[in-house]
Amino acid sequence: MSPLELQKILSSGLLSFPITDFKANxxxxxxxxxKRLQWxxxxxxxxxxxxxxxxxxxxxxxxxxxxxxxxxxxxxxGLVPILAGAGGPTRVAIQYAQEAERLGAKGILxxxxxxxxxxxxxxxxxxxxxxxSVKIGVVVYNRNVCRLQAHHLEKLAEHNPNLIGYKDxxxxxxxxxxxxxxxxxxxxxxxxxPTAEVYAAAYKAMGVPVYSSAVFNFxxxxxxxxxxxxxxxxxxxxxxxLDTFFLPFLEIRNKSxxxxxxxxxxxxxxxxxxAGPVRAPLTDLKPAEAEQLAALIAKAGxx
Numbered sequence: 001m002s003p004l005e006l007q008k009i010l011s012s013g014l015l016s017f018p019i020t021d022f023k024a025n026x027x028x029x030x031x032x033x034x035k036r037l038q039w040x041x042x043x044x045x046x047x048x049x050x051x052x053x054x055x056x057x058x059x060x061x062x063x064x065x066x067x068x069x070x071x072x073x074x075x076x077x078g079l080v081p082i083l084a085g086a087g088g089p090t091r092v093a094i095q096y097a098q099e100a101e102r103l104g105a106k107g108i109l110x111x112x113x114x115x116x117x118x119x120x121x122x123x124x125x126x127x128x129x130x131x132x133s134v135k136i137g138v139v140v141y142n143r144n145v146c147r148l149q150a151h152h153l154e155k156l157a158e159h160n161p162n163l164i165g166y167k168d169x170x171x172x173x174x175x176x177x178x179x180x181x182x183x184x185x186x187x188x189x190x191x192x193x194p195t196a197e198v199y200a201a202a203y204k205a206m207g208v209p210v211y212s213s214a215v216f217n218f219x220x221x222x223x224x225x226x227x228x229x230x231x232x233x234x235x236x237x238x239x240x241x242l243d244t245f246f247l248p249f250l251e252i253r254n255k256s257x258x259x260x261x262x263x264x265x266x267x268x269x270x271x272x273x274x275a276g277p278v279r280a281p282l283t284d285l286k287p288a289e290a291e292q293l294a295a296l297i298a299k300a301g302x303x
Contacts, residue, residue: 001081001106003137007164009081010139010188012209013046014227016216017054019265020068022276028064029276030071037075039273043220045213048076049083049109054214054261057085057111059279066099073104083139087111090126094133107137109167112146124152131160138162141192143169150175150182157186167192171199173206180207194260195253197223197246200230201238214260215249218267222302245300252292258282263293270294271303 018040021032037048050072051057051065060068072082084100086093086108097108110130113123123146131138140156140163142148147170148156157163166183167190168176180189191203191211200211209231216223222241229237253259262278266285269275270293277284285293297303 001136003107003135003162003164006081006083006107006137007188009046010165010190010210014044014216014224015047015049015190015210015212016040016045016220016223017049017052017212017214018072019217019261019268019275020051020055020060022279024276026277026279028060028067030067032275033068034071034075036268036273036275037072040216040220041076041079043216044224045080045216045220047081047083048072049085049212050105052083052085052109053111054217054264055085056261056279056282057087058114059282062095062099065096066103069100069103069105077104081106083107083109083137085109085111086130088114089116090129093126093130097130097134097138101134101136105136107139107164108134110138110140112141112144114145117145120148120152124148124156127156127163128160131156131163135162137164139165139167139188139190141167141169142175143167143192147175150178153179153187154182157183164188165190167212168203168208169193173202176203176208177206195246195250197226197230198242198250200226201235204230214264215267217264218271218273219297219302241300241302245296245302248296248300249293252285252289252296255289256283259285266290266293267297270297 021029051068084105086096165188169192189208196211213223253263
């Protein structure tokens with residue numbers, strides 16, 4: 001799949017980031033992860049991101065990363081394209097990107113580098129070097145310490161034909177509009193805020209109709225229903241699901257930093273597709289919070 005072909009696929013449909021399965025002791029559980037992908041794939045996501053943020057990329061050892069990407073590629077071959085998360089220090093990110101390419105991933109989601117504070121010119125150099133290290137498509141994720149501006153992305157796009165996508169994790173409307181207007185159809189644009197459904201209609205109005213759904217991990221049918229409602233401007237369905245599920249869901253998610261991942265794993269356990277605990281430094285939901293989530297799922301009727 002060429003970067004241009006991947007860009008076309010990324011420009012429509014619902015995207016999702018499968019959680020990564022761990023055993024009770026925290027070890028990677030590749031067979032369980034494969035079963036998860038087999039369960040999720042028929043629901044119709046256009047792309048799945050293996051070892052992304054929701055997939056706890058930041059907690060995986062290099063050997064585990066390789067196994068996660070290989071499992072995803074092998075399980076979903078011919079069914080749905082797999083993009084692989086890559087990040088960390090520049091040379092480490094390059095190693096991950098090249099390993100994902102070797103294993104057959106169709107593209108890379110370039111997550112922010114970690115710890116080191118720098119200016120955005122330096123971040124742009126980081127992105128440039130990762131793009132030049134592979135031939136497959138790259139989507140850059142503006143989040144945390146990566147806050148590239150429109151002029152950075154324009155220059156990067158000029159020098160890297162395989163930089164085909166931009167994912168926004170800030171929710172800065174001025175920045176998003178400036179990038180969308182300046183880059184036009186050069187990129188596919190993805191909404192990437194946690195619980196993206198809450199922002200989906202607003203992003204569509206800005207020319208960003210595609211987003212990644214975390215709740216697809218445990219209520220995939222409802223996630224697809226909401227996406228179709230956004231695509232068809234069905235405000236009644238959107239408002240019903242926002243009121244009965246997504247806004248109460250946020251109240252639980254916002255109880256603690258890091259719960260954007262933890263609550264997804266808790267949801268998967270509740271619906272009978274458990275993926276084990278999160279790894280440190282994340283923490284699992286407290287028992288009472290998990291009970292609140294279970295009650296919300298039952299009351300909202302979203303299974």
